[in-house]
Amino acid sequence: MKLLKYGSIVLFALLASIYAEKCERIKIGNEYYKRHLIAAIDGYPTGMVIDPRTDNIFFLLHKRNYTKGIHILKHGSLGIKELPVADDYIGQCIGIDVANNIIYIGTNQGLVTYDYSRPDISVERPIGDDDIRSIFIDKTDNQMYITTGHNHEIFKFVNGSAAVKRYDKIPKAYNFILDSKGNDFYEYVDGRLYFFPIDLYEPIQYKGFSRELKYILKLNNHDEAIVAVKGSLFRLFTRSILPVKIGQLGFKITGLAFDNKNNIIIGTRGKIYRYKPIDTNDPCPPDDYFMTSI
Numbered sequence: 001m002k003l004l005k006y007g008s009i010v011l012f013a014l015l016a017s018i019y020a021e022k023c024e025r026i027k028i029g030n031e032y033y034k035r036h037l038i039a040a041i042d043g044y045p046t047g048m049v050i051d052p053r054t055d056n057i058f059f060l061l062h063k064r065n066y067t068k069g070i071h072i073l074k075h076g077s078l079g080i081k082e083l084p085v086a087d088d089y090i091g092q093c094i095g096i097d098v099a100n101n102i103i104y105i106g107t108n109q110g111l112v113t114y115d116y117s118r119p120d121i122s123v124e125r126p127i128g129d130d131d132i133r134s135i136f137i138d139k140t141d142n143q144m145y146i147t148t149g150h151n152h153e154i155f156k157f158v159n160g161s162a163a164v165k166r167y168d169k170i171p172k173a174y175n176f177i178l179d180s181k182g183n184d185f186y187e188y189v190d191g192r193l194y195f196f197p198i199d200l201y202e203p204i205q206y207k208g209f210s211r212e213l214k215y216i217l218k219l220n221n222h223d224e225a226i227v228a229v230k231g232s233l234f235r236l237f238t239r240s241i242l243p244v245k246i247g248q249l250g251f252k253i254t255g256l257a258f259d260n261k262n263n264i265i266i267g268t269r270g271k272i273y274r275y276k277p278i279d280t281n282d283p284c285p286p287d288d289y290f291m292t293s294i
Contacts, residue, residue: 025278028233028247028264033275039073039080045267047134048255049094051103054116057265057272058083058094058103059255070094070105073272083114095135099142106132106146133174140180147173152189169196170203175217177225183238185225187215193227197238207241220258228253 025032043063047070050057055075061068061082070083070091085091085105093106103114108131134147145156145167152172155164170176173186182198193215196203209229216228225236227243231251234243255267264275 026247026249026275028275029235032278033264034278036274036276037271038274039272041080041270041272043068044269045071045255045272047093048257048265048267049096050257050259050265051096052098052260053101055259055261057257058096059267059272060091060093062254085112092132093134095137095144097137097142097144098139104135104144106135108132111135111146134176136176136178138178145176145178147176175215177217177219179219179225180223183225185217185227185236187217193236193243195225195236195238204241206236206243208243216253216256218256218258220264221260221262226256226258228256 024034026035027033041061043061045059045061048057048059057073057075059071059073061071061080067090068082069085071080072083073080083091083105085107089107089109089112091105091107095104095106096102097104105112105114110130111132130146130148131150132146132148133152136145137143138145143156145154146164147154152174154167154170154173154176156167157164170184170186172189174189175187177185179185184196184203185193186196186203187193188203193206193209194203195206218226218228220226226246227234227236231249231253232245233247233249233253233256235246236243249266251268253266253268255265255272257265259265262277266273266275
C-alpha cells in the first residue's frame with residue numbers, strides 16, 4: 001500500500017514537471033508570456049520592425065563582422081528573404097508608414113521604398129541623398145523623423161513632403177523615440193540615455209546604466225518607453241531618473257519590436273523569438289505552427 005502511494009506521488013511529480021516545462025512562463029512587467037522560437041538564423045538581427053498590416057518582420061541580419069542586408073520574415077512563411085536593394089545602396093534601417101501604406105528603407109544614399117508586389121526595390125528617385133541611420137514615425141501625427149550621417153543629427157519631414165528641417169530639441173542621437181505626449185527618449189552620442197519631458201527646458205540623464213552604445217529603444221502598445229540592455233528589459237519614466245527593470249531574458253537582446261497583438265518580438269544571436277501573452281483562460285497556449293530558418 002505504501003509502495004503504491006509512493007509510486008503515485010512520483011508519477012504526479014513527473015507529470016507536474018512535464019506540464020511545468022511545457023507551460024514555462026516568463027514574467028515581463030505585470031504579465032506572463034510564453035516564448036516561441038519562430039526563426040533560427042545564421043547571425044543576429046537588429047533594427048527589427050513589424051508591419052502591423054501583415055505581421056511581417058523586417059530586420060538587418062549581421063553575420064560575424066559584416067552586415068548581410070535587410071531581411072523579411074513573412075508571417076506563416078517557411079523562409080527568410082533578403083530585400084533586393086541595389087548593390088550600391090546599403091540598407092541601414094526600416095520604417096513603416098501605416099497610414100500612407102509605405103515601407104521606407106533608409107540607405108547610405110537616402111530613403112527608398114519597398115512594395116510587396118514588386119520583385120525589386122526602385123531607387124531611381126530616392127528621397128534625398130543623406131546617409132540615413134534610423135527612422136522613427138510618430139503614430140500620433142504620422143510625422144517621420146530620420147537620423148543621418150556620422151554626426152547622428154535628427155531631422156523631421158515637413159508636412160508629408162520631401163523637405164526636412166532639423167529637430168532642434170535633440171541635436172544628436174543614436175536612438176530616438178517620441179511618445180504621444182511629446183516626451184523624447186534618446187541615446188546621446190556620449191553613450192548615455194536621456195529623456196526630455198514636454199514640460200521641461202532641458203534633457204535629464206537616466207542613472208543606473210553603465211555606458212552602452214546602441215541601446216534598443218522602442219515604444220510598446222501602451223505608449224511606454226522600453227529599453228533593452230544586454231539581457232534585460234527596462235521601462236523608462238519621465239517622473240524618475242531610475243529605469244525600472246521589467247524582465248530578465250537570460251541572453252543578449254539584439255532586436256526588439258512590439259506587434260499589434262501585444263506580442264513581443266525578441267532577436268538574439270541565432271534566433272528570433274515571439275513572446276505571447278498568456279491568457280488566464282488558456283494557461284498553456286499552443287506553440288506557433290511555423291518556425292523558419294536561414
